[in-house]
Amino acid sequence: MKTKAMNQKKKKDLIFCLLVLLVPMVQFAIFYVGVNVNSFVMVFQKYEINEETLRGSYKFQGFAHLFDNFKWMFTTIRNEGLFLSALKNSFIAFFVVTLVGITLALVFSLYISKKMPGSGLFRALLFAPSILSAMVTVLIFRSFVEEVFPTVFHMKEGLYANLDTRFGTILFYNVWIGFGTQVLMYSGAMSGIDPSITEAAKLDGAKPFREFFSITLPLIYPTIQTFLITGVANLFLNQINLVAFEGMDTLGRFMTVGYYLFRGVERATKAEFLLYATYGVSLTLIAAPLTLLTRWALDKFGPSVE
């Protein structure tokens, strides 16, 4: 009797769980699985317009032309030169925003977690930009580098107007705006470290540097690892806030791959969707193993808690 009641209860719980999960699962199926499967199919399709109805439709390329969209993609890459420049910018952005950003965020987090003078204010200042809309912070930042900087330092033009300093200025903005979340996460992880461990280290004569590299870093390593892995996975998606800076009209030399694809799809004709689907699938073939490789390498070579 008791077992039967338990089974019925389990059944009810299961139905409840399934109903709760239904909407997100459907959403995931349509907007993730469906979209990605469709992208994959489009790689092997062509776009044709019926001469009578003028309606366009996607059709299978045929086995003789199976890889025509890849040829088209490589020709576009070769002719435009834009994609390669965007690729270079994406790697630069990854290095600066992710690697330099994480390093600096760790320094700030350590300062805050050690409750150094003004650390509360420091945390608020670093986090404040993150709670504002990107458009607002970009406008404030842009006015600052365009109006305040030239006035204070008697420069002929602002850091953004000057094409030589524009990309660096955008990267600086991304590093700065990224501090909020990272500092919050790292300082949270640091404050979770058992004080008895650091006390013991101090009693053993460990200096602050030793304490950071031998105790703090290994213990918050999973948090750092998460940021690094998502940074790699995001390599070809990161548009470094260019949309907020310039809408759809960023100069070619400053584009990243993420922005290039976003802008391309936003403007593409039905025929051009095939090109961007091919870009998407090709980049996934690079990014997916790269992300897995990064995770493996971080697991294998990262600092150990032991």
Add this chain to the structure above:
Amino acid sequence: MKKTWTKVLALLCAATACAPIAGCGGGGDNGIDNTKTQLFVFNYDGGVGHKWLDAVVARFEADFAETEFTEGKKGVQIHQRNDRTSIEQLVAKMSTSREEVFFAENVNYYNCIAEGAFLDITDIMEKPLTEYGETESIVDKLYPDQKDFYQASNGRYYAMPHAQSPTLITYDADLFDKHFLFFDQEGELTKRSTDEGKSYGADNLPGTYDDGLPATYEEFYTLCDTMIGRGIAPMTWSGMYEFYMTRFSAQLRADFDGAEADVAYNLNGTMSKLVDTIDEDGNVTYKDPVTIVDNTNGYEIFSSASYYYTFKFFEDIYTNEYYFSKSFNTSVSHTDAQRNFLLSRFSSKVQDIGMLVEGLYWVNESSSAFTDMESYANSSLQERNLRIMPLPKATEAQVGEQTTVVDSLNQMAFISAYIDEDKKELAKTFLRYCETQKSLEEFVQTTNLTRNFKVDYSNIYDDLAPYTQSIIDFLGGVRYLMPASDNPIFQKNYTALADDYQMGTISDPDPMIAIKSGKTAEQLFNAFRTKYNANTWKDIL
């Protein structure tokens, strides 16, 4: 207790996940009068604004107050949605959108037809507007180039033109008068706009709207030098949005190519001004005329001398500093540039500025600037002598040739293909109503812009602002191109071949920025014409 809270939390999470779904669908029934037939209209609320639509809707609702478009419902109630939704978003949601009639911009006409988004409106295009006392049909009101563009290859029409919005030069004729900046017959700047004996301008005809204005690039530079000598900044533009100058460069290119300009879009036709060589002094020699056949030598269009002369014009403007000091300041938006231009004549804090590079709709965007200037005498649009400057010609030999203008915004009016069968008649009636003589005149009066139709504005001309008069004068005599075609190669490579990108190499998509960063016109042109060649062209077919 804990489990109850877990369930409540889970339900809240599920409800949150459902929230986006609640956002789908219609916008509610607020204000709907069920005794009348409803029509939903989308209007891109950019530089053209929506005052014109308010006016035409009010007249339409009054004129058709007793008409039954749906059985049992007398009269019409029109609901407007005025915002800046992009055409891509509109088309993507067309099948579920409640809007039925659209006035949109940046429309890639042939791509939208292929997507099946537009209703076939051939019947209302070809039927004379006799119910409004007119003899012409909407097709009769189209310029020949527009007719060719809008009539699809199957002979049907799916959209019609909306506002004309090329990016051109507006000049302050009051300032020009004050400083005698109109050319006389000897090529000296000694005249005012009202004087006799002015030069004939770019059209080389006496007594026309461009008399006394620069006919060639050389005269334009003379004008700029003189302005600088008199303490005036010759021209300004938005530093924040570089595409304004790119769009302007497309105008210069199209005007140079003239009757051959459309080959850049349809990739078929003969081009007679393709560069063979450029000598050290910048003199250009042409190849023998080349017939462009899209799938073999379409890449030749990038060798047109029009690109070289456009880049050279930009190079000369930049190197000679013929611009207002804040023209490259990226925090100066288009409205800031407009305000600087308008205010410069009244404020001692802003240097006088002679010309503004902008889309023709700019006077609507700067309504707040006009309001702020009300304390100054004669500062309203109606009172100020702002005018459109016809494009000067690159060479002396081209003076007198008809000006070619290319549209910058591709604004069109159309009906959704997903409209309910019983609403089609109403939607078509409304669209026809918008193209009547009265509606087209009213459009000019409310927007200071023209719709892209042949219209006789003589009834209202004298009451219009000088700026609006100059638009009518100028655009009435030009060849007007839409920057697109149904050529499959053009459509397949739309992003690469559309104007915004056609005018630049990829590392330098904006010619003026490329010049600013140290490229010469010749370097830019050489990089440009090698963008595609016989080998690479065949790969994009």
